[in-house]
Amino acid sequence: MIDSITIRAVFGGQERAFALTDPVLAELERSTDTGIAAIFESLGGLNYKVGHLREIIQLALIGGGASHQEAAELWTAHGTGRPIFELVALCQVIMAARWYGTDDQELAAWAAPQPDARHRRRNRRNRSRSLFRVPRPPRQRHPGPCRSG
Template identity: 45%
Template sequence: MTDRITLRAFFGDAERAFTLTDPMLTELERLTGLGTGALYAQLVNMAFPVQVLAQVIRLGLIGAGMTPEEAKHLCAAYAENRPLAEVFPLAFAILDARWSGVEVKP
């Protein structure tokens, strides 16, 4: 059950679901070479490598059920080569949903 860790947010041209499931967290750790806690601390302290933002978004989309191809396409269109001030809030919210959970509406 992933309701408590699924963020719903606007991305690109529609509202989408983002879930960093256990396999997606493992992949994020592999890609970044960091544990989840260290990565979270980097984002909180604004000390992250730029590619992490698109990776968090892409893996969140895949974890919520999107195909890897579609997630890659959306990130190429709406997360890469964009102002960091646009991309950071969503990437942080996705990781924070996994860290702190989200409120589930009845």
């Protein structure tokens, strides 16, 4: 039944399994001193702590089959110094897989690894443009010099 809450996503240049199993969920709540619903809500409301991102990713790697040491090494090598937006997006997908299950087609499509690096870069660039674009007010035309006739 763990397949219904496991996602596969690229982390550290390689596709890896992430799962928030029951023991991992208990550890996540204990280590963050926060309930799972509050953590999930904070990710969507941009009210999260960076420490929560680390805990979610490391514990989900452990739930997906990695050892504690391997998860810590992966975080140190590939989680630190990354754009926070990338980490938040991964955490949101991990949490959504546990919350809704992986049968959700949109979730599965989002978490699926992209075919090549160029495609990922292009998608990331387009995504960041659309997410952070601030609409400009329409330009007002200057009437030009007044002519008296």
